[in-house]
Amino acid sequence: MRDEHDADSADINSGDFDSLASQWADVTGLSDGGTDDMASEDRHDASADITASARRLPHSRPKPLLIAFLSVFAVLALIAGVTIARGVADFRAQAHAEALRSCQSAQSKYATTVTTYTATMKAARELGKTPSDDVANTKLLDMLNDLAGTNDSSVIGLDLNALNESQCSGSAGIDDLNTLAGSFNDAITPMFKRTGEVQYAADNVKASIEDQKSVNVRTRLSYLVSTAQTVLDVSAGKVDESLRTALSGAIDAATALQKTNNLTAESTKGVMADLQSATDAVRDAMPLDCRLSKCVALTFDDGPDKTNTPKVLDALNKAGVPATFFVQGQNITGSNVDLLKRTAAEGHEIGSMSWSHTQLHALSAGDLKTSLDKTSDAIENVTGSRPTLLRAPDGAWSDTVLNQAKADGMSLVLWNIDSQDWKSRDANATVKQVVDTTLSGSIVDLHDTYGSTARAIPQIVKRLQDQGYHFVTVSKLLEGGARPGEIYYSAGDSDAYAGGVLADR
Structure with missing residues (x-):
C-alpha cells in the first residue's frame, strides 16, 4: 500500500517531466529554435533522461528561482551598461574641460605677451623717427628701424590680427580648442624673443640720444662763448662799459663750466641763459654789425641798363634796401651817366665789372690792366669815388686777375647764391631760388638787365626780412674785412669771420 509521498510521486506524469526538461533546456541553452535536427534529437534524449531522473527526485518548483536569477x-x-556609459561621458567631459582650461591659459599668456609686444613695437617705431642728428651713433638708429620695421606676421609666422580675434569657447570641440591653444603658444615664443631684441636696440638708441645731447650741450655752450667773445671784442667803444663788464663776467662763468664733465641741458641752463642775455644786451646796443646779425648783400651785374635798371632802382627804393651794382665801363655813356649818378645818390654801392663782358683771365696782362683802369676812371668821373670792388664776368678769374686787382686796390667779389635770373627770366622762379638758398653772410648774384628781376625784388626782400635778414652793401657785409687782391664768395670767406658768421637770430 503506497503512502502520500508515493502517491504524489506517482502523480508526476510524463507531461510534467517534459515541461521541466524544457525549462532546463532553456536555462542551459539546449533549446534553440535555430538548431538542426541532430540538436532536436539530442534534446529529446536529454528530455527522456531528465524525465527518468525526475521520477526519482522529490517534487520541486524551479520556475520562480529562474525568474529571479534572470531578473538579477x-x-x-543594465547597471553595468549605465555605469560604462556614464564613465565614457564623464571622461569626455573631463577631456573637454581640460582642453578648455589649456586653451584659456594659453590665451591669457598670449594676451599678456602680445600687449607687451605691441607696446614695445609701437614705442620703437616712434623712437625710430628720431632725427639722425640727435643720435650720436646713427648705426644704432638704423638697426632699430630694421628690427621694428619688419612685418609682424613675417617674423611671428602667424596672423596676429586673427589670433587677437580668436576666443576659447566652451561650445568648441576638443580638437578645435587644442589647435587654438597650440596657435597661442606658437606665437608667444617668437614674440617674446623679438620684444627682447627690439627693446635692447631701443635702449641703445636712447643711450645714444643722451650721448648726443651732451655733445649738443657742449657744442651750444662753446658756440655761445665764441659769439659772446666776438661781441665783446667788436663792441669796445661802441656801447656802455657796464654792459660789456656784465658780458665779460658771463663769459668767464661759461668758460669755467666748459671745463667740467657730464654737461647736461639742466646743469648748463642757467649759465647759458645768463650768457645769451648779456650778449643780446650788448648786441642790441650796437649799430648794425654783420658779424653779429643776419645780413645778406644783393648784387646786380651788367648795367647800367636804361630800360631795366630804373625798374630795379625803383623796387629797391620802395623796399628801402641798399645793394651793390657791378657796372660795365662801356655802358657808362649817354643817359646811363645820369642813371649811374642816381644809383650812387640813392645809397647803392658801385663796383667794377671791367669794360665789357669778357672773361678777364683770357686777356693779356696789358689788356687786363687797360680794361680795369678805363672802367674805374669812368666810374670815378661820374660818382667821384674810385671802385674798390671788382667782379669778374662769369666768375672767371686767375692769379693774374687777382694780382692786377691788388695793384688797383680792389677785392675780387664773386657770389655764393646764384639767382639764375639769367636762365629762368621768371620772377617767381628767381624769388624761390634766392629765398630757398640764402644764408647769413650770403652774396646774391642778380642782373639789372631783366624786367623779371625787378619784379622779383619786392618778394625777395619781404620774405628774407621776415626771416630776420638785414640787407646791406657788400662792403658793409664784409665790415672792412675785404682786402685788395683777395677773393670773396660770402662774408664767411673773410679773415674777420674766421669763427664763422656769428648770427643766431
Whole structure:
C-alpha cells in the first residue's frame, strides 16, 4: 500500500517531466529554435533522461528561482551598461574641460605677451623717427628701424590680427580648442624673443640720444662763448662799459663750466641763459654789425641798363634796401651817366665789372690792366669815388686777375647764391631760388638787365626780412674785412669771420 509521498510521486506524469526538461533546456541553452535536427534529437534524449531522473527526485518548483536569477542578471547588466556609459561621458567631459582650461591659459599668456609686444613695437617705431642728428651713433638708429620695421606676421609666422580675434569657447570641440591653444603658444615664443631684441636696440638708441645731447650741450655752450667773445671784442667803444663788464663776467662763468664733465641741458641752463642775455644786451646796443646779425648783400651785374635798371632802382627804393651794382665801363655813356649818378645818390654801392663782358683771365696782362683802369676812371668821373670792388664776368678769374686787382686796390667779389635770373627770366622762379638758398653772410648774384628781376625784388626782400635778414652793401657785409687782391664768395670767406658768421637770430 503506497503512502502520500508515493502517491504524489506517482502523480508526476510524463507531461510534467517534459515541461521541466524544457525549462532546463532553456536555462542551459539546449533549446534553440535555430538548431538542426541532430540538436532536436539530442534534446529529446536529454528530455527522456531528465524525465527518468525526475521520477526519482522529490517534487520541486524551479520556475520562480529562474525568474529571479534572470531578473538579477538583467539588472546587473543594465547597471553595468549605465555605469560604462556614464564613465565614457564623464571622461569626455573631463577631456573637454581640460582642453578648455589649456586653451584659456594659453590665451591669457598670449594676451599678456602680445600687449607687451605691441607696446614695445609701437614705442620703437616712434623712437625710430628720431632725427639722425640727435643720435650720436646713427648705426644704432638704423638697426632699430630694421628690427621694428619688419612685418609682424613675417617674423611671428602667424596672423596676429586673427589670433587677437580668436576666443576659447566652451561650445568648441576638443580638437578645435587644442589647435587654438597650440596657435597661442606658437606665437608667444617668437614674440617674446623679438620684444627682447627690439627693446635692447631701443635702449641703445636712447643711450645714444643722451650721448648726443651732451655733445649738443657742449657744442651750444662753446658756440655761445665764441659769439659772446666776438661781441665783446667788436663792441669796445661802441656801447656802455657796464654792459660789456656784465658780458665779460658771463663769459668767464661759461668758460669755467666748459671745463667740467657730464654737461647736461639742466646743469648748463642757467649759465647759458645768463650768457645769451648779456650778449643780446650788448648786441642790441650796437649799430648794425654783420658779424653779429643776419645780413645778406644783393648784387646786380651788367648795367647800367636804361630800360631795366630804373625798374630795379625803383623796387629797391620802395623796399628801402641798399645793394651793390657791378657796372660795365662801356655802358657808362649817354643817359646811363645820369642813371649811374642816381644809383650812387640813392645809397647803392658801385663796383667794377671791367669794360665789357669778357672773361678777364683770357686777356693779356696789358689788356687786363687797360680794361680795369678805363672802367674805374669812368666810374670815378661820374660818382667821384674810385671802385674798390671788382667782379669778374662769369666768375672767371686767375692769379693774374687777382694780382692786377691788388695793384688797383680792389677785392675780387664773386657770389655764393646764384639767382639764375639769367636762365629762368621768371620772377617767381628767381624769388624761390634766392629765398630757398640764402644764408647769413650770403652774396646774391642778380642782373639789372631783366624786367623779371625787378619784379622779383619786392618778394625777395619781404620774405628774407621776415626771416630776420638785414640787407646791406657788400662792403658793409664784409665790415672792412675785404682786402685788395683777395677773393670773396660770402662774408664767411673773410679773415674777420674766421669763427664763422656769428648770427643766431
